[in-house]
Amino acid sequence: MQIGDVIHLDGLRAEYSLFGRDRFSTCTLPDGDYVVLGFEENYVNLAWSDTSGYPSRKHRYRIEKTLFGCSVAV
Numbered sequence: 001m002q003i004g005d006v007i008h009l010d011g012l013r014a015e016y017s018l019f020g021r022d023r024f025s026t027c028t029l030p031d032g033d034y035v036v037l038g039f040e041e042n043y044v045n046l047a048w049s050d051t052s053g054y055p056s057r058k059h060r061y062r063i064e065k066t067l068f069g070c071s072v073a074v
Contacts, residue, residue, distance in 0.1 A: 001068065005036045006049055012067055014046075017060045029061065044068065 010031035015024035033049040047055030
C-alpha cells in the first residue's frame with residue numbers, strides 16, 4: 001500500500017475527523033473507496049474517495065496499521 005492508492009473498505013473500526021480537525025471520534029467505516037493520504041507511526045490516514053476519485057476534503061479517517069492484513073509502505 002502506498003500514498004495515492006485507492007482501496008475498498010467496509011466495516012473497519014476507524015477514527016473520523018471532520019474537515020481535518022485535530023480531534024478524532026471513533027466510528028465504523030461505511031462501505032466505499034478510500035484514498036491513502038499518508039502514514040503516521042501507528043496509523044494509515046485515509047479520505048473518502050469522491051466520484052472523480054479525488055480525496056474528499058471533508059471526510060478524513062485514520063485506521064491502525066495492524067487492522068490491515070497487508071504490508072504498508074512508510
